[in-house]
Amino acid sequence: MLIRSDRSVYDHAIPSEITSRSVYEGRRDLLRLMGTGVAGAALAAWASRQALAQPAAATVRPGRLAALQAIRSNVPGASSMEQPTSYKDATSYNNYYEFGTDKSDPAKYAHTLKVAPWTVEIEGLIKRPGRYGIEDLQKLGAQEERIYRMRCVEGWSMVIPWVGYSLGELIRRVEPLGSAKYVEFVTLADPKTMPFIDSTVLNWPYVEGLRMDEAMHPLTLLCFGMYGEVLPNQNGAPVRLVVPWKYGFKSAKSLVKIRFTDQQPNTAWNRAAAREYGFYSNVNPNVDHPRWSQATERRIGEDGLFAKRRKTLMFNGYEPQVGQLYAGMDLKKLF
Amino acid sequence: MPALARQPARQAALLQHPQAKLVIFGLALLPCAWLVYAAIANQLGANPAEALVRATGDWTLRFLCVVLAVTPLRVVSATPALARFRRMLGLFVYFYAAMHLLSYSWFDMGFDMSDIARDIAKRPFILVGFTSFVLLSALAATSFNRAIRSLGAQRWRTLHKLVYVVAALAILHFFWMRAGKRNFAEVAVYAAVLGALLGWRAVRYLRRQTS
Numbered sequence: 198m199l200i201r202s203d204r205s206v207y208d209h210a211i212p213s214e215i216t217s218r219s220v221y222e223g224r225r226d227l228l229r230l231m232g233t234g235v236a237g238a239a240l241a242a243w244a245s246r247q248a249l250a251q252p253a254a255a256t257v258r259p260g261r262l263a264a265l266q267a268i269r270s271n272v273p274g275a276s277s278m279e280q281p282t283s284y285k286d287a288t289s290y291n292n293y294y295e296f297g298t299d300k301s302d303p304a305k306y307a308h309t310l311k312v313a314p315w316t317v318e319i320e321g322l323i324k325r326p327g328r329y330g331i332e333d334l335q336k337l338g339a340q341e342e343r344i345y346r347m348r349c350v351e352g353w354s355m356v357i358p359w360v361g362y363s364l365g366e367l368i369r370r371v372e373p374l375g376s377a378k379y380v381e382f383v384t385l386a387d388p389k390t391m392p393f394i395d396s397t398v399l400n401w402p403y404v405e406g407l408r409m410d411e412a413m414h415p416l417t418l419l420c421f422g423m424y425g426e427v428l429p430n431q432n433g434a435p436v437r438l439v440v441p442w443k444y445g446f447k448s449a450k451s452l453v454k455i456r457f458t459d460q461q462p463n464t465a466w467n468r469a470a471a472r473e474y475g476f477y478s479n480v481n482p483n484v485d486h487p488r489w490s491q492a493t494e495r496r497i498g499e500d501g502l503f504a505k506r507r508k509t510l511m512f513n514g515y516e517p518q519v520g521q522l523y524a525g526m527d528l529k530k531l532f
Numbered sequence: 533m534p535a536l537a538r539q540p541a542r543q544a545a546l547l548q549h550p551q552a553k554l555v556i557f558g559l560a561l562l563p564c565a566w567l568v569y570a571a572i573a574n575q576l577g578a579n580p581a582e583a584l585v586r587a588t589g590d591w592t593l594r595f596l597c598v599v600l601a602v603t604p605l606r607v608v609s610a611t612p613a614l615a616r617f618r619r620m621l622g623l624f625v626y627f628y629a630a631m632h633l634l635s636y637s638w639f640d641m642g643f644d645m646s647d648i649a650r651d652i653a654k655r656p657f658i659l660v661g662f663t664s665f666v667l668l669s670a671l672a673a674t675s676f677n678r679a680i681r682s683l684g685a686q687r688w689r690t691l692h693k694l695v696y697v698v699a700a701l702a703i704l705h706f707f708w709m710r711a712g713k714r715n716f717a718e719v720a721v722y723a724a725v726l727g728a729l730l731g732w733r734a735v736r737y738l739r740r741q742t743s
Contacts, residue, residue, distance in 0.1 A: 290578035298713040301577070353579060398714045488712065489654045493647075495579065495640075502571055502580045505642050 256342060256358040258425040259284040265422035267360040270341035272415045274518040277344045282355035284424050286498045291431045292349065293450055294399060295391035302393070303431035309390040310451065312435040321381075321457035324372035331435045335421050337370060338362030342425070343418055343439070348480045348513045350444035352506075354494045359439050360422030365413040373409070373457050380412040381405075381462035382438055383454035399465050405438065405449035406462030406476065410522055416441055416515060420448075442515035444478045475532040479523065480513035484532045547613035556617055560624045563591045564631065581639035588632035589661075593706065593722050595625040596699055600729040607736075619675055622695075626672040629665050657708035664701035667694050699726045 258264060261284075270276060293303035296310075315331040329337075340360050348354045368380070386402035388394050394401050411417060418439040421428060428434040433450025440447050446466055466474035473487050482492045493506040512519050523531075546552065567587055570576050576583040599621040606614040636658075641648045652658045671692055674680070680688045703726060707719045 286578035294713075298715045300579075396714070485654065490650055495581065497578045501574065502576075502584070502639055506640075 256281065256344075256425050260426075262426040262429060264425060265340060265360045265427050267340040267342040267422070267425065270343050272341070272343070272363065274416055274515055275341070275343040275345070277346055277356055277514075279344075279346065279356045280499075281344060281358050281424075282498050287355055287357055287423065288429050288431060290497060292351075292445065293431055293433070294396075295386070295394050295401070295403070296431070297393045298396075298398060306392055307430035309392070310385075310430040310434065311387075311390055312430065312451075315435050315453075317436060317452055318454045319367075319371055319456075320454070322374040322377035322459060323457050324374065326371070334367075334419075334436060338366040338419075340421065343416075343441075345416075345418075345439060345441035346513050347439075347441065347445055347448075348494055348509065350446055350474070350478070350486065350491075352489060352491070352494050353497055354507075354509075354513075355497050358424055359418055359420045360425065361418045361420035361439070363415045364417045364419045364438070365415060367419055367455075368413055371457075376459050377457035378409055378459050379457070379461055380407050380409065381454075381456040381458055382407075382449040382452055383456065384449050385451040385453050399469050401465075402453075403449060403465045404462060405447055406464050407440065407447075408461075408522075411440070411519075414519060414522065416518055442480060442512040442519045444480055446474070447478050477523075477528075477531050479528065479532075480509060481511060481528055481532065482509040483511075484529055544611060544613045547611065547616075553617065553620060557620060560595070560621070563587070564628070581635070584635040584639055585632065588628055588635050589706070592625060592628040592632050593702060595621060595628055596702060597722065597725045597729070599625055600695070600699065600726065604729060604732045623672060623675060626668050629668055633662070633665055657705050660701050660708065661705040664698050664705060667698050667701070671695060671698070696730060699730070 289304045290300045291303040292298075292300060293307060296303045296306040313331070316328045317331070317334055318328050320326045339362060341362055342358055342360055344356060344358045346354060347357050364380075382405045384403040384405075385391075386394055407417065418441075420433075420437050420439045421435065423429075423432060428437065433448075436452050437450040438448045438452065461476055464474070464476060466478075467476055480491075485491050491509055494509045495506050496504070499507075510516070567576075567584060571580060571584065574580070599618060602614055602618045602621060606612060637643055637648060641651065652662070671694060674683060674688065674691060683691065703719065703723050706722065707716065710716055710719050
């Protein structure tokens with residue numbers, strides 16, 4: 198009898214990630230060859246990718262912040278083989294409007310953010326509501342390294358090794374009621390530490406939301422760190438959401454509240470410009486932003502000045518894993 | 533001669549020095565030199581293409597402010613020697629505008645004309661900037677002495693009043709670009725400077741009409 202787990206529906210391998218049979222069958226020989234330095238340059242590339250498949254996280258720590266130990270993730274699609282963006286670029290080119298709208302602002306001003314003590318309120322249509330201290334929240338699941346592509350709605354992208362666990366683990370623990378259809382994420386809005394919060398660009402606090410099945414998807418990450426260390430302030434410390442198949446703004450930073458509701462949440466960008474930012478905001482090269490094309494993106498740090506923009510992939514390349522969540526939906530209307 | 537009057541005389545002598553133009557020329561090239569160096573030394577941050585497009589746009593606006601400040605400065609400070617730098621500074625506006633257009637079409641768009649056409653259809657503020665550049669090209673093309681002579685001083689002056697249209701379009705271009713994030717602080721600074729420089733001309737014009 199075939200026994201299917203609730204996770205197996207997400208197991209659709211991407212062909213490029215499947216190790217070829219000949220390489221697989223000869224893996225011990227190859228490792229021995231590599232050990233003696235005989236393996237050629239072609240195999241070196243394979244070896245470095247294969248090294249990522251070891252249980253321990255492979256990312257080299259930048260040595261800036263406290264380490265956050267993580268194991269390699271087994272979640273399908275969670276370990277992109279692409280070259281990670283440099284830590285410097287990933288921490289100096291950010292959108293975190295509470296600290297200013299220029300992408301260099303968060304790195305300059307987010308040092309005022311006070312990340313300890315920190316609590317996250319979990320409430321709404323669940324059996325076990327409560328307040329979690331950040332340390333307790335961190336221990337609820339095994340910290341995994343997830344190397345995700347991150348596509349900003351503005352047309353640029355990065356590859357970031359995040360650290361965290363599937364949000365679904367937390368959701369299962371708090372036991373949602375049958376009536377819970379959506380999850381709302383509320384982020385910190387502190388006028389004392391956030392200099393740009395008196396601006397009119399958005400209605401604070403910043404609110405994001407997911408449908409329950411999206412929130413339960415194993416790729417949806419409750420994130421505590423990146424590059425093997427705790428999150429820098431400008432990247433959403435101490436805990437944020439990462440939803441790799443949606444535009445970056447869906448991945449709310451510095452969470453203070455997670456609320457389960459039967460109503461589709463009124464997200465911050467949707468309230469600011471409903472015509473431009475839909476509730477779903479899945480990465481989709483075929484549906485343009487009203488003010489610019491979404492067909493291509495600039496990969497930050499790739500080949501310097503003369504790099505061509507690359508084609509944006511449907512669901513940011515996570516279609517094998519998440520496509521079925523949107524089967525039958527008109528993604529032009531529900532953008 | 534009293535000491536007070538000697539000061540402007542020495543200034544005028546400095547401004548009339550044969551090397552003065554060369555010095556200004558060198559200074560005006562400094563931003564460009566820095567950007568070329570920064571691009572090579574990888575000092576332009578995470579998104580060098582975007583940084584170049586924005587920096588060249590900023591410098592176009594700054595030189596536009598500088599060149600439009602020449603005449604008010606000349607009149608207010610009674611320093612006629614300033615006039616000899618006006619053409620060169622005007623051409624530097626054109627130079628940085630051309631660098632701006634080049635950075636956009638090369639580094640951002642990879643000279644892909646169909647991509648550029650699609651991008652302009654999506655982002656009309658680019659068209660405003662481009663219109664401004666076309667008008668500026670007409671001014672640059674008629675900036676040498678033979679063009680002035682063949683046009684006749686009166687017609688040349690009328691044509692070069694287009695610089696006010698260029699300034700207005702440049703501000704609209706910048707405003708529109710920043711509208712997405714409603715980040716208008718810098719736009720307001722340039723608009724205020726250019727507005728003051730144009731306002732000074734308007735006041736002078738009205739005074740002449742009434743006197």
